[in-house]
Every structure is written in C-alpha cells, then in structure tokens.
Amino acid sequence: MPVHRSGTARRPRTAAAGILLSSLSALALLLTLPGAATATAAGTARTAAATGTAGSADGKPERGSARMGMGVVEHDGQGGPPRDTRVTQTEGVDVSSHQGNVNWSSLWTSGVKWAYVKATEGNYYKNPYFGQQYNGSYNVGMIRGAYHFGTPNDSRGANQANYFVDNGGGWSRDGRTLPGVLDIEWNPYGAQCYGKTQSGMVAWIRDFLTTYKARTGRDAVIYTATSWWKDCTGNYGGFGSVNPLWIARYNTTVGELPAGWGVQTMWQYTSTGPIVGDHNKFNGALDRVQALARG
Template identity: 30%
Template sequence: MQNRTEVMARGIDVSHHQGRIDWPKVQSSGISFAFMKATEGSTFKDPRFARNAAEAAAVGIAIGAYHFMRAKSPEEAAREADHFVRTLEEAGPERFTLPPVLDVETNDGGLKPAQLSLLCRIWLERVQAALGKTPLLYTYLHFARTALDDTLADFPLWFAYYNDSCPPDCRGWTRWSFWQHSDKGTVPGISGPVDLNVYEGTVADLTGYKLKEEDANKIIQLLQASWSMIQDYPEARDEIHRLADELRLASGQPVA
C-alpha cells in the first residue's frame, strides 16, 4: 500500500472513552476530520455520539460515523445495519460528509473467514443502499489476514497499522483510503490519548474545497510581514508557522 505524506489531511477518531471534547481546540490544532462511534451491536448507541457530531460539525470539521460489529448471523448483521442507519438519521445525516464505516475487529461467533466476510458484506451493502454512500471497512492487519477472506476489497479500506513504515498489501487491498497510524496521539482539546489518522489526499480533496495557491501565498506573505514585530514572542512565532503550513495544505502545497 501507499505511504503517508505531509500534505495529507489529518484526523482523529473518538468515542465516549475520550469524554468531553473541546472541538474548537481540536480544530485549531489542524485536525480536519473526525470519525466518531455511533453504534455497537444491534442496540448500543454511544452516549456522546450526537453531541460529538454536532459540536465537531459546528467548527467545520468533516465528520463520519462508525459502527462496531458484533453480529454472528446474517439476521444480526441486517439488524445492526438498520440500527446504525436509524442512529445517523436521528443525529442529522446531512452533517456526515465522510463515508459511513463498519468497524470489524472481533469475531464473537468464531466464524470462518468466508462466513464473517459475508456478514460484513450484508452490513456494508445494506448501509450503502440506505444512505447512498459507499461505506469504508475498518480493520487491522492480523485480523484481516486471519478472520476475513479476499472478497471485501471492493469496499475502500480504513486501515489500523501502528507503524511508520508503508502498510503491506492485505486481502486484496493494495491501498488505503484512511490510515489509523497511532492509538497514542495527543491533540489539544482532548484529555488522554486519541487515535490519529490520515486521509489519502489533501484537505481540499477531502472536503471538496481548495484555497487558491495565489491567495494562500498572499496571506502567508502578510503573516511573514509581521515577523519582525513578534521576535520576542516565541508562541506567536510558532503560531505563524502553523498557520502558514495550514494555508499551504489547504491550497495543495507541501508544508515548508
């Protein structure tokens, strides 16, 4: 699979385990997208899902929702899909600009790879039909190799791989759409560790908005013009560096 680069959009994924999140601080730190847990099994709803979705969307973070799978039969997979769709509809589906996600990392029923992969496909296709968006499948290397077969690679991958090296091809996937590269990240506005992710493209690719390179460079020049006035303020200098890099990313340029 491909490696990550500096121009790729940076994001996080969260659940109630992160507690109350200061989303304006998260957004100010350069996080441009967030996946949040919506449901698990056929009845559980994450107690912070609706609030996380509303507050993250309000500060301009692109958001998506994920479901943690527990199904052991086709009937359960269908019920879990319907439960997820209902939960999104209650939270306001127009907020969710990122693809819906099936998180599969347990095999509670001890199913064979072909059986578990079939349950995944039932959920994925049912959610796709209901929401009109192609879902992502989230999993990690060992689980994919031991618990799934090669039939799901027509759905895009969100890959958990905690390593700085390029992720290996796996089960028919030769590239990832999102890469969860750490589960020990530190982000302003969140107490404790949080999962860190990158998207395969830039912020502009992710959101559909691209700041013109010419406009970005004009703003950067104005920021740099104030440099002489803040020599004695390291925090201000650091902030100018950060803002300049965010402008470069938003206009599709490499960071300095």
C-alpha cells in the same frame, strides 16, 4: 486523697462500643435490603460504560465499550511515528464514549480537519456522547462521519446496518458528512472472529455493506487491521474495488494492506496522539476528504 474508681468510670467505653455495634448492624441491614446493592452497582456500571472504563468479572470490557483499534497494540504491537512522505496527508481523529466530551476547538486549532464518531455497537448500544461529538466536530468546521463497531455474533449484518443508520450512521449530501464506517476487528468480548468461519465472516460483512448502501446510497468505509482480516476472512479481496479502506497500524508505515486494496484511504497510526488519543491520516489533501464527503 484516694480517687474512687467505680464501674461508673468505665461506662462511656461500654456505651461507645454498644453504639458502634448498633451502627454496624444497621449498615449490614441496609446493604441486605432489596435493591440497595443492585442500585449502587448499576450506577457504577452506567458510569463506567459511558466512559469506556468498565470491566466485567472475567476481565473483559463491558459490552458497548469497544472502540476503534483497542486490540491493535495487543495483537500487532506498536512502533515509531509515521515517516514523512511526499504525499500530502490530512489529520483526523476518531472518538467514542471513551473520550467523553471532546475539546473540538483545540483539535481544530492543532490542525485536525476531519473526525469519525462512534454511533453504535452491535444491535444494543448507542454512544451517549454522540451528540456532543458528532455535532461539536461539525460546528468547529470539521468534516465528520459516524462509525459502527460490528459484533457479528449478535445479529445479521443487515440488522446492524439498519441499527447504525437509524441511530446516527446515515449520510447527507451536504459536503461535510463522510460515509459511514464498519469497524470490523478483534472481538474484545470473546473469540477474535466472533465464532464465524472465514466464509461466514465475509458473508456477514457483505450483508452489512449491501444494506448500508441500500439505505444511504453510499458505499461504507471498512476499518480493519491486516492481521485480523487475514485470520477472520481468509484475506478476502472482493471489497477493495468498491469500499474505501481505513487501515489500523501503529507504526512508521501502513505496512501490508489486506487483499483487494492497493492503497488505503485512511490510516489510524496511533492511540496516544494529542487531546483524544486516536489520530489518523487521510491519504490526500483536504480536497480529497471533501470529495469523499460529497460522494
């Protein structure tokens, strides 16, 4: 018996298409509502900035995501692991929001005895993981300190030193707290010398260091790379007699040091070490790390 095929049999397909079009229209309307797209983008940006994975439309990292040594490989390259020396070295790490919550117990068991934690950047950013990282390292027995990523194009050195001290960068005479560090290196957000002349950069660094000492009673450590120091300060040698040097070089030896320093206090030798990536060697046994903490 022939089957009667009327328009009734095609109605489900037509109805489904109508429902799909209605759904798409509703979705488009939702995305155009005030604040909808903005809220989604803001949430994504907050997550990325906190973990150090953020990026902007021009390919530059989001402000606040800078960390020690992020320009080393690009500008200076990378070689083999450090050579064995007769000088005792004490293993340490540096961390920022890039690492998130750190497994300090595993680091301690592996032989890491000291740590530096990013506290601030410029005059606008505080590490959201600072508490877990700074207190966590201390609680497992490490000697720890805080560092500031300097952005000389944003404000005076004194302004950023005060911001640093006010937000975790202070020092206490407990034998377990290292003096603060000024991380001064390539600008990840723009011109590598932050638009400063060489003399202007030296003046900015001096302003930071002078203010930090006035606030804490300690001379801050300077973290830098020799090639950046030469380009952006003219290889100024006036800080070496007072401020300890933390050199960044991912190779078999520390290589040439900036003018004014005959020896480094610390050496960041890799960004791909166990557990957290950034590993360092203190130039001496643990008692020398303790001596720096005591002042």
